Amino acid sequence: MSMQHNPVPGNTEAVEVHRDGGHYPDRFENPGLEEHRPRLGDVDPAANKRAERQIVALFLVSLLGTIVFIAAYFVVPLGDTPESMQRSNFFLGLGLFLSLFGIGAAAVHWAKALMNDHERAEERHPQRSSDENRAGAIQALKDGAEDSGIGRRGVLKGAFASALAIFPLTIALPLIGEVGEDWDVSKFKHTWWKKGTKLALDPSGEPIKAADVTIGSVFHVIPEDLHEAEHPLDEKAKAVVLLIRMDPRDLRSEQGEGWSYDGIVAFSKICTHVGCPVALYEQQTHHLLCPCHQSTFDVADGAKVVFGPANRPLPQLPIEVDDEGYIVAQSDFHEPVGPSYWERLK
Known part of the structure; x- marks a missing residue:
């Protein structure tokens, strides 16, 4: 279908003129943001508390995964047979999966269920913001931290910190285990x-x-x-x-x-x-x-x-x-x- 842009008499707005003679505007008014719909946790304190417990449980899954990884590293040796390698890799992989999945799922659920979900639109600004805007951005970060509720949710904060604290062991432990290994590359x-x-x-x-x-x-x-x-x-x-x-x-x-x-x-x-x-x-x-x-x-x-x-x-x-x-x-x-x-x- 061919089209061209012609002005409509009496109107300065550019339009698309189609072969069927119809006139269609090539620009539309910004419809704006949809009306905010509150979540169940926003109106029901019990649902909000239940979401917090779910997030804590996910962080505990991460802690359990890290423990499984560490235990498998020492208890299920790699060995020299295909069966022993398969068994060791299975438990190491299971532990690493649970450790990473728990942290990731908890972070996503936290953001969706507990953090502020009001839609906001911001105009594009020059690349270098003014000092006032920068100060405002810092304040927004502080407000976001406050809005996340981590300061007043002690159990959630402890589970989050514990999961992040011991997760690096899944990476560090195999590296530490290499200390003293044979590094003779000539073989x-x-x-x-x-x-x-x-x-x-x-x-x-x-x-x-x-x-x-x-x-x-x-x-x-x-x-x-x-x-x-x-x-x-x-x-x-x-x-x-x-x-x-x-x-x-x-x-x-x-x-x-x-x-x-x-x-x-x-x-x-x-x-x-x-x-x-x-x-x-x-x-x-x-x-x-x-x-x-x-x-x-x-x-x-x-x-x-x-x-x-x-x-x-x-x-x-x-x-x-x-x-x-x-x-x-x-x-x-x-x-x-x-x-x-x-x-x-x-």
């Missing part, structure tokens, strides 16, 4: 792979023969002797590998001479961006995709980055085949696996 430069270690299926640990790896197939691989490690899960997090076989004619380059076998290549499964597991292989393009941030690596060209935020290729594990036909590692990775960090900028 991240090496994995469980070593010369002669057989490549085995994850999670069964069954060694893999080259004859069983067909063109286009992908295997999730771990060191066969990983169970001998003191902390197998920690070592697995660094040593996981993707084993892929392609037509040798499609293999354009690799990171070291003789690091593959008849089109079979092995690359770290840990993305060099932030460490997500790279596991989506596209057989036609020979591309590996990281599902977290879409970094894409070309397996046929030494796992170089062809798209996304990763800034270096996936480290390649040098492999060969032993006398029994099993695929084994020639050595450990020749560079640190995983994302860039303070000692690896590229």
Whole structure:
């Protein structure tokens, strides 16, 4: 529908003229604020007191959540098994949720049920207010604090202060617990792979023969002797590998001479961006995709980055085949696996 702005004879107000000949004003009077409707707590003291008790209860929920978090940190250790990790994370997460939810819900309920809810409209002022306006703003803050009723609600004030006081423990406790931990970052430069270690299926640990790896197939691989490690899960997090076989004619380059076998290549499964597991292989393009941030690596060209935020290729594990036909590692990775960090900028 086309329209134009024309003055109406005898009227200086701009109007919209439509094809149907109708005249419609393009400006409307400010309707102002709606009539204030009091809340139940504004007219019923019992309802007001009930809302205060509800807010106190929410702050107590926050206190309980913090206690649950602290207890779980000491009583439910992380452990080295998936089950123990799941159990520990569940109770830690539950405690942190209750701690944060209690404070947040209490603050919202306080603002909606107890604080002044009269609508106000203020005209836009210049960016630099006058000294009088600034003094008025300070007084308004003081009035707001007074209006919140915190000064005359002792139980509410105590619950609020207690919840805020101990909540930081949910953040500080894990940090304090790290004191005395092993900060030797050099161990991240090496994995469980070593010369002669057989490549085995994850999670069964069954060694893999080259004859069983067909063109286009992908295997999730771990060191066969990983169970001998003191902390197998920690070592697995660094040593996981993707084993892929392609037509040798499609293999354009690799990171070291003789690091593959008849089109079979092995690359770290840990993305060099932030460490997500790279596991989506596209057989036609020979591309590996990281599902977290879409970094894409070309397996046929030494796992170089062809798209996304990763800034270096996936480290390649040098492999060969032993006398029994099993695929084994020639050595450990020749560079640190995983994302860039303070000692690896590229």
